[in-house]
Amino acid sequence: MRFTRPLLLLAIAVIVAATGATYYFARLREQAKAPPKPRPLPEHLSAAAADWSWSHTVEGRPVVEVRARNFRQVKEPSSFELLQVELRVFDKDGARFDQVRSAKAQFDIARGVLYSEGDVQITMGVPADQAPLGRLVFIRTSGATFESRTGKAYTGRSAFFTFDQGEGKSLGAAYDPAFRELHMKSQAEITWRGQGVRATPMKVEAGELMYKERDSAVLLWPWSRLTRDSLVLEGGKSIVWLDNGALRRVETENARGLDKLPDRQIEYAASRLYLHFTPAGAIEKIEAVQNARLVSADQTTRTTVTGNRLELEFDAPAGESLLRKARVIGRGVVEGKPQPSARLSPETRVLRSESIELIMRAGGREVETVLTHAPGAVEFLPNRPGQRRRSMDGERLVFTYGPENRIRSFRASKVSTRTEGSAPPGKPEAAAVLTWSRELHADFDPKSGDLLLMVQSGDFRYEEASRRGRAGRAVFDTPHNRITLEGAARLWDPSGSVDADQIVLDQATGDVLAHGKVSSTREPDSRKSDSGLLSAGRPLQAKADHMLALDSNNLLRYEGSAVLWQGANRIRGDWIEIDRKARRLVARGNVKSQFVEDAAPGVAAGSEQRYTLIDAPEMVYTDADRTAHYRGGVTLLRGGITVKARELNAVLAAGDAGSRLEKLLADGGVEIVEHAAGRVRKGTSEHAEYYAGDQRIVLSGGEPAFTDGARGATRGRQLTWFAGEDRLLVEGAEARPAVTRIQRK
Numbered sequence: 001m002r003f004t005r006p007l008l009l010l011a012i013a014v015i016v017a018a019t020g021a022t023y024y025f026a027r028l029r030e031q032a033k034a035p036p037k038p039r040p041l042p043e044h045l046s047a048a049a050a051d052w053s054w055s056h057t058v059e060g061r062p063v064v065e066v067r068a069r070n071f072r073q074v075k076e077p078s079s080f081e082l083l084q085v086e087l088r089v090f091d092k093d094g095a096r097f098d099q100v101r102s103a104k105a106q107f108d109i110a111r112g113v114l115y116s117e118g119d120v121q122i123t124m125g126v127p128a129d130q131a132p133l134g135r136l137v138f139i140r141t142s143g144a145t146f147e148s149r150t151g152k153a154y155t156g157r158s159a160f161f162t163f164d165q166g167e168g169k170s171l172g173a174a175y176d177p178a179f180r181e182l183h184m185k186s187q188a189e190i191t192w193r194g195q196g197v198r199a200t201p202m203k204v205e206a207g208e209l210m211y212k213e214r215d216s217a218v219l220l221w222p223w224s225r226l227t228r229d230s231l232v233l234e235g236g237k238s239i240v241w242l243d244n245g246a247l248r249r250v251e252t253e254n255a256r257g258l259d260k261l262p263d264r265q266i267e268y269a270a271s272r273l274y275l276h277f278t279p280a281g282a283i284e285k286i287e288a289v290q291n292a293r294l295v296s297a298d299q300t301t302r303t304t305v306t307g308n309r310l311e312l313e314f315d316a317p318a319g320e321s322l323l324r325k326a327r328v329i330g331r332g333v334v335e336g337k338p339q340p341s342a343r344l345s346p347e348t349r350v351l352r353s354e355s356i357e358l359i360m361r362a363g364g365r366e367v368e369t370v371l372t373h374a375p376g377a378v379e380f381l382p383n384r385p386g387q388r389r390r391s392m393d394g395e396r397l398v399f400t401y402g403p404e405n406r407i408r409s410f411r412a413s414k415v416s417t418r419t420e421g422s423a424p425p426g427k428p429e430a431a432a433v434l435t436w437s438r439e440l441h442a443d444f445d446p447k448s449g450d451l452l453l454m455v456q457s458g459d460f461r462y463e464e465a466s467r468r469g470r471a472g473r474a475v476f477d478t479p480h481n482r483i484t485l486e487g488a489a490r491l492w493d494p495s496g497s498v499d500a501d502q503i504v505l506d507q508a509t510g511d512v513l514a515h516g517k518v519s520s521t522r523e524p525d526s527r528k529s530d531s532g533l534l535s536a537g538r539p540l541q542a543k544a545d546h547m548l549a550l551d552s553n554n555l556l557r558y559e560g561s562a563v564l565w566q567g568a569n570r571i572r573g574d575w576i577e578i579d580r581k582a583r584r585l586v587a588r589g590n591v592k593s594q595f596v597e598d599a600a601p602g603v604a605a606g607s608e609q610r611y612t613l614i615d616a617p618e619m620v621y622t623d624a625d626r627t628a629h630y631r632g633g634v635t636l637l638r639g640g641i642t643v644k645a646r647e648l649n650a651v652l653a654a655g656d657a658g659s660r661l662e663k664l665l666a667d668g669g670v671e672i673v674e675h676a677a678g679r680v681r682k683g684t685s686e687h688a689e690y691y692a693g694d695q696r697i698v699l700s701g702g703e704p705a706f707t708d709g710a711r712g713a714t715r716g717r718q719l720t721w722f723a724g725e726d727r728l729l730v731e732g733a734e735a736r737p738a739v740t741r742i743q744r745k
């Protein structure tokens with residue numbers, strides 16, 4: 001028993017040792033398997049974690065979520081440092097959120113403010129439960145602050161943006177998700193690329209920019225600049241309106257635009273300018289309001305359009321904007337001025353109206369038609385010698401243009417015109433030509449643009465200095481400087497008038513040609529003394545089928561059933577001409593003249609007038625010798641005396657005797673017959689002279705003969721017959737009563 005107890009103690013000791021060893025080695029094994037003991041936190045940190053997240057909900061709806069790969073809580077100042085952080089701020093229904101990502105950020109949970117010194121990426125409007133449709137608005141910046149409670153983000157550094165149809169950048173930016181507004185604080189720049197691969201991008205620049213996503217609007221201030229292809233538009237405050245992210249309209253204050261194209265340059269300006277765009281980003285309409293101005297210049301013409309309001313409509317095939325139509329409303333002015341390099345330099349054209357429309361030729365580079373929808377006025381201003389200054393006022397003015405913007409035709413209604421000619425050096429200014437009519441049509445030279453033909457119809461009236469005219473229709477032949485009046489035409493001035501179916505006036509010379517039922521009147525010329533045939537103190541009137549007036553009416557020619565009369569004096573003929581300078585009158589073809597003989601001196605007024613009627617194929621009167629020469633077979637009737645001869649000279653009395661006959665000289669087969677007191681007396685010879693004063697008739701040449709139906713016949717070398725005294729002288733000596741004296745029964 002004594003040995004048993006030690007053995008038992010030893011066994012217990014062995015068991016205890018074995019058990020302890022087993023526990024020891026088991027613990028060692030457990031310790032080897034346990035994770036390492038964390039390092040102690042730095043003194044400025046109060047906590048740290050990995051794969052950290054934090055969220056805030058309202059009534060089960062997510063408002064803010066923050067996730068980070070690593071999380072550290074800083075003691076002083078109290079904040080959280082997040083690495084590889086993502087912040088989500090949800091909209092009110094939780095369907096979308098704005099996402100902020102940064103490699104490193106500080107998050108103040110108490111204030112709900114996230115700040116990242118480094119790069120930050122912000123994606124706006126991310127769908128919460130589906131894939132995004134199209135490109136989202138993406139912002140890249142640094143030094144950004146994000147308020148989790150409000151969702152506002154802002155930075156003072158450079159920020160870069162991308163969105164569905166473009167991108168942009170600015171220096172300093174702020175975003176407010178509550179109002180969905182992006183504020184680009186300075187040096188703002190956005191490029192809209194439009195829809196489709198062919199869309200032309202537009203670059204928008206401004207001092208500041210506010211993008212209002214809810215309103216689909218972009219506000220630009222205090223200045224703005226828009227650049228699209230060759231177009232540059234600058235101005236003050238502007239608004240850019242979007243439609244599903246696409247540029248649709250731009251409103252600009254105090255706008256100035258310049259579009260440099262390969263073949264022309266276009267300038268825009270207005271107090272307010274509105275640009276409308278197609279879904280593809282091409283311009284489809286421009287509205288310029290207040291002080292509107294458009295200047296289009298090509299190699300030939302500089303066209304300037306101004307007015308209170310200017311509207312431009314464009315076609316946009318293949319994304320390219322081509323001007324189709326332009327309207328000017330309120331105080332509209334369109335000026336087309338040839339460029340200094342223009343080959344023929346037509347007149348400058350200035351059109352004014354309250355409503356003007358310009359229609360472009362296909363392709364938008366040349367004008368096809370310009371018209372007014374209200375009364376208007378147009379001026380043609382000369383640019384080279386020989387061109388005239390013209391102005392026209394009327395209603396519904398329409399201009400048609402050909403290639404190179406050269407005017408082809410013009411028409412207007414209820415029109416009045418004024419044309420001023422250029423006078424040669426040293427000569428007085430030419431008188432202005434004024435016209436009026438219900439309708440006007442003009443054609444222009446397609447090469448030079450000069451006026452070729454102008455037609456005015458409907459109650460046409462004309463004025464040029466003291467000259468006046470009227471007609472149913474007038475045709476102006478500009479190259480020949482000629483006016484043709486047609487239809488009840490009348491032309492008059494202080495010197496006289498002419499009426500006809502047609503009157504042609506040469507504006508350079510003043511010559512007049514009239515056709516059809518011509519009727520003219522020449523007023524007395526007080527500066528000239530009476531001629532023997534035509535009195536200067538009486539109107540001279542005429543009718544004919546045709547009339548020509550040359551040399552300031554100094555040469556008058558009448559053709560076709562011509563009749564010329566002055567008082568009771570009258571001349572008829574197929575052709576009559578008056579040469580006032582040469583003081584000569586010529587009549588041809590069935591000439592019939594009638595003269596009222598002025599009373600001889602000493603004859604009481606009111607005595608019976610005597611008429612002298614002369615028929616002949618031709619008559620020439622010259623005032624120098626006061627003689628009317630008739631030839632070709634002449635018949636004269638005067639009182640009871642008839643004279644026939646091949647030729648006849650009627651000599652009128654000198655001085656102020658007017659048309660009083662002094663003597664007649666007849667040659668060739670002369671035959672003189674007197675019917676008086678129931679008797680017929682007849683004298684024949686080759687030459688005869690009649691002296692009106694004493695009614696003495698001298699027959700000579702050939703075989704003069706005298707017969708009296710009651711007394712017989714007498715022959716002699718020369719016979720002198722006193723018609724009023726019943727006496728006859730033969731051979732210059734008085735005959736004996738039985739032989740030579742003719743007794744009355």
